[in-house]
Amino acid sequence: MERTKSHAASEQIPYSVFTLNEKRFMVFILTFAALFSPISSTIYYPALGPLAEALHVSNSSINLTITTFMVFQGLAPAFIGAFSDAQGRRPAYIICFVIYIVADIGLALQSNFAALLVLRCVQSSGSSGTVALANAVVSDISVPSERGKWMGWATVGALLGPTIGPIIGGVLSQYLGWRSIFWFLTIFAGVYFVPILLFFPESCRAVVGNGSHRPPKWNSCLLDPIVSKRLAANPNLIGPPITPIPLRFPNPLKTLALLFEKEASLILLSSGFLFAGYYGMMACLPSQLEDNYGYNAFHIGLCFITSGVGGTIAALVTGRLMDINFRRHARKLGLDATDTRRIRSLTSFPIEAARMEVALPFILLGAATVIAFGWVMHARTHIAGPLTLLFFVGFSTTGAFTILATLTVDLFPEKPATATAAANMTRCWLGAAATAIVVPMVAKIGMGWTFTFVAGLWISLVPPLVAVVKWGPGMRRQKEERLKSKGVSG
Template identity: 40%
Template sequence: MAAAEENEERDRPSTSTGATSPDDYELRPMATGVREGATDIPSIDPLVKADSIVVDLESQPSTPPPYSTFSKRKVNFIIFMAALAGLFSPLSANIYFPAISQLATHFHTTPTRINLSITTYMLSQAISPTLYGSLTDTLGRRPIYVLTFLVYIPANIALAVQNSYAALLILRALQAAGAASVIAVGAGMVGDVVPRGRRGGAMGWFNVGPMLGPCIGPVIGGALADKYGWRAIFWFLAISGGVFLGFLVGCLPETLRAIVGDGSVEARGVNVSLWELARRRRRRRKSGLERVHSRRAERPKFRFPNPIAPLAILKEKDVACALLFSGVFYGVWYMVTASTSVIFEDKYGLNETEVGLTFLANGTGCLVGSILQGRILDWDYRITKARWEREGHHENEADGDDSFPIERARLRSLWWLCLCFGGGCIAYGWTIEKRVHISAPLIFQFIIGYSATSIFNTFGTLVVDLFPGRGSSATAANNFVRCALGAVGTAVVDEMLGSRLGAGWGFVVLIGVCACCSPLVWVVLRFGPGWRGERMRREREKANAKAAAGGK
């Protein structure tokens, strides 16, 4: 009997109050709002120590569920694959630049007319993601990746064997239609698996891929064109795309939260990688069951692509202001990039290989900016969040909290980036105009690449934050504005350089246009939070109405 009492005393749970016997505790009725006399048994609060602070355990804040159940290693792998896929679009655009003069000679035309193939590429790059953006936010990330590469690879093969200027224009547009959407899909994947408190750094690493294109593309293109001719460029792209498609089909998991949730729901059909299928078979063999029971995603319903859906995002006032500002800077940056080969051939007498090497300055700046700005965005987010919480607020990221000033957090470091970009462009223009030693314009190209990429990453991360769960559609809208303005810039840059303005005053005028757009940033900071709150309330009301109607 004594042993039983001793075991009972040992097994009795202890509490954080430091009590040692039942006499130290008392039972207290809990205020539940039940009418007096409605029951003879009062509700009892958890045991609390007598004559001490009453602890209401139910009022303690619960730990929010993790944003994603994917392991850190798998998240890093997803970001790596998304970055690698994102490399193909800018690689296909920039690998082409050193061969412009060679193509002009082959097709018996001028470099200005060959530049029209860059314009058609940019226009297709602007439009095609709007077709895929709504699809990838419903059907999943993997199917759209596969579809885009099945368009991209044949387009490169056709470009390698064609002999017509008209075919060059058409096939370049088709090539862009296959390559352009990978950036929007990749940005959506990052938003699927990384919470916004760490999303800036993740987007920075993701953008290493797209920013690596301007760095290595012209080097590869110049070397291939110089040694094997311009056709080798497209054979290289076709083979590279085929190799990556094999890795994509075999290894990349589905991440769309509408299909796999936080990653704990099993995907089905084309949304499952070959590696995942093999893993499931091994698990079934070990368990001895024909099927291992687990949560499985519903098969996504096909909806005919609506190209207007991503563009409808532009109706939102805060998004329109942000993307217009970013797009103008992108247009100026692309004018610098597209004119590099012609400028350095004419001003400094370089050949294709040497011209390709000059792109390393801009590309390296883009690469450094992508990595550093991601860290700066996370740093700015933490600083803004700490100040906001000191004011008595609390962020609930898992529920898509619309009260946190995400605009202030993301745009905190924008001002000095704009100053670097403007100063770099003006100095670059005048060093070209005066034919200063080649090292000077290359240094300013590095500054331009660094600041431009940092600005693009800032607004790219912001638009993903503004539309949780619709990151690909938001990025498609961003891509549409940027590429449309980039196409305009490419079409007029040769005329600007050949006009009375020249490179010096020409870039001064362009930076003046950028400066005129600066009030748009103030509008986003001042009115953006209110517009965003109204939008999220409308979306919640729409979702509640849909749920009340049975999800129809």
Template identity: 45%
Template sequence: MSKEDPATTQNGRLAHERSEFDQGTGTDTRDFSVFTVSQKRAIVATGSLAAFFSPLSSSIYFPALDTIAHALGVSISKVNLTVTTYLILQGIAPMLIAGFSDTAGRRPAYMICFTIYLAANLGLGLQNSYAALLVLRCLQSAGSSGTVALANGLVGDMITSSERGSYIAFASLGSMLGPSLSPVIGGLISQFLDWHWIFWFLLIFSGIFFLLIMLFLPETCRKVVGDGSIPPPSTHTSISDIIRHRKREKKGETVSPEEIAETRKNFAFCFPSPIPTLKVATDLETGAILLTTGLMYAGFYAVMTGATTTFHEVYHFNNIQTALMYLPLGAGGVVSAFVTGRIVDWNYRRHAKRAGMPVVKKRRQDLSNFNIEKARLEIAIPMYYLSAVVMVSLGWVMGRKVNLAAPIILLFISGWSLNATSQVLNALMVDIWPGQSAAATAANNLMRCELGAAASAAINPMRLAMGWGWAYTTLALISVASSPILWLMTRYGIKWRQRRMQKLKSGQWH
């Protein structure tokens, strides 16, 4: 298909979406998605587990850093550089695949990501040089990181703002399991097997998972299948799609060629481009979210990088014992996801009631005049400050052989607050960029990973210059210094969003 002018395409989509709303209630006149609750949960959980490979491939590496440095005859600083370059590509790569998936579909995007990832793991399992390790780790990051944006793309395809909190637990699976389970897996492998087996494990695990996705994950992109009632083209079809649409045909739930044509008028295969993500990233409101989230994650990556050194040098832990210390992070994230999701939905209903806007489940609502920013940020801001407090606390107990209970408790709270903040801000990004959820997530990922890479590279020199305590205090203070922009968003965010939507409608926003 030919590539359409972005402004024309966006304007047409806005007009079409507006016509589907009941102008009296601001609520969509039909269900947002034909997928059942169980199907939506399964799809979102599958996408989240696919995104698990990005933090898995990063964190599985941490317990084996010393082992790999010794095996390749290079310094630990050089091996740490492979962590930094991984994070840099982790921020850049989703920019290319996100815009592609928003127009060409989720399944082709998954095929591209996993093909690159599998090839990189095969090369990493075979190589024995530092140069090959550095290059192939970048390729591995490029393949796995795109799945993070695709996971939130699935959420945006099927889940409305009013029920998004209920799906936080399912959408968080990958980000929760990655930082906590992967070091344990890496520790076990590096302790009992050759370090190459880290990459052989990733190759086998990802290969099996990719096969399952290709067989069973349905296409959800709204420019391809609409609300899920439109049969996907053969290039996008899975076994579950075939079964589901056969059942719909038996019930007489068929669609006309005109409906299919209307749905796919903006569907197009085009070369992956960073332009859609860069457009999102340069928006004022989005930039505020990107900056605060990025600085928060910079501190988190610094903690992850520094924790391995601390547990090895101060507590004299082996690889497995060090890896087990990451489990509290995941445990905090698991508890947070289930609790935070309920609070997010409760706060949405509270604000909707105040605004006189009825909340109808499974129906998309017009948020043009609803302060969704305030409803979300009232939950995110307290968690953001808690993350900063925990970062400072971890800094002052690191490097000192205090009772092991202290870092365990602090890592649990860190997992809780970080996951809560991240998921609420991710939900807000999807809320304010309907139809471009993958590109919005990629923009978020860009800032988060690039600042994380900078923090990971800087934390060791900072530690040597000022000690663990002041190093982490400095990062936390920088994070807190950016937080007033979140308070401004609770008041002015809706005006910024309305201004952007007016530019979109008039074709002035490029």
């Protein structure tokens, strides 16, 4: 009898105590916090020439700062993701923004190449963790049946960076000089840091559970008293006690370990190769637009808008599609899609199919449009052709990215920031390789054959992802059995 009452009470405890408006506020904050990493990368492109001239180095030396930025963009989240999964999202955000602002000030003041190279690595380390943290917060506050919608919004910030970065960078570099780019980022980050510091609540489930447990005072914000008052009026919302995790140095090997799990490795590598192809296209676009159409830095920046618009629309559309498909699969199994506890305990729930059925059409559309883009650029058609295709490339690749990122979080709900950091590592490191080889590749075999190769690579990802749909639930069962045999709670 007592057990039945206890079970009934636990069923009434919500997954998250944050209200819809509080969730909207949190997602709004994290969406634009995730903007800083990609905007810091692309806002820099129009200033490469002036920087090389000012620092008396070659263009290839300046390009090295792009590669090292992406290397640290992949590495740093491995530390901050593991830290945030144990100690909380707020302290992780604070660390990221402090490092980032200090690096921006240093970049604005430096006058030699060595300082530029080192400080760009520090800047990347500070900004890149915000993408992993955005996905982690979404996992903290949303059940799988509605996660697609929130992940769609969380992805928008990361997509706006590549779109608006070159435009802002082009205007600032042309009219105020290259140093103004870094002063702009300093002011932008400083202003945005204030609402995070004052109002953004802790959401990490290892620290506050479903949000009903209060974090330490040093980790509190001005929204906490409002939540506490609501909990005092309704104690049934309070989740089970939380066992504090001792503070220890983050272990990046936990992130690397995910790359060697069967199911995770297929998803992470597929996402990485998609990103590498897309980033390679973006990296060679400025030189091709300058050579083929005679565009200056500002006009080149404007051309990035179409892919950004396509990507933003895709992020919002795919979120809805994922939620609809999730509910469809739940109904087929006779489940309530909002019954988080039962669905999470069902190892056999086909979460891979629910996500991948939406992702695969986007991947195939991306392959088709990237081939067309390559040959249209090769033929030097009217600019309307490449810009239209850029919209569809942005739409299709972003749709696929969003879904694979959501599935990554679905598979590792207990450590979403670490999982996202692993995805970020594969994307950025493969992207860094792509930016290094794409321009020589285009020079050797041309735009058409280069992006025919990229499309072929993307099509080759379909069989492994179909294998994930077919054998993923079995892989998860095996993993759960291994953990149980070791006495570890999954």
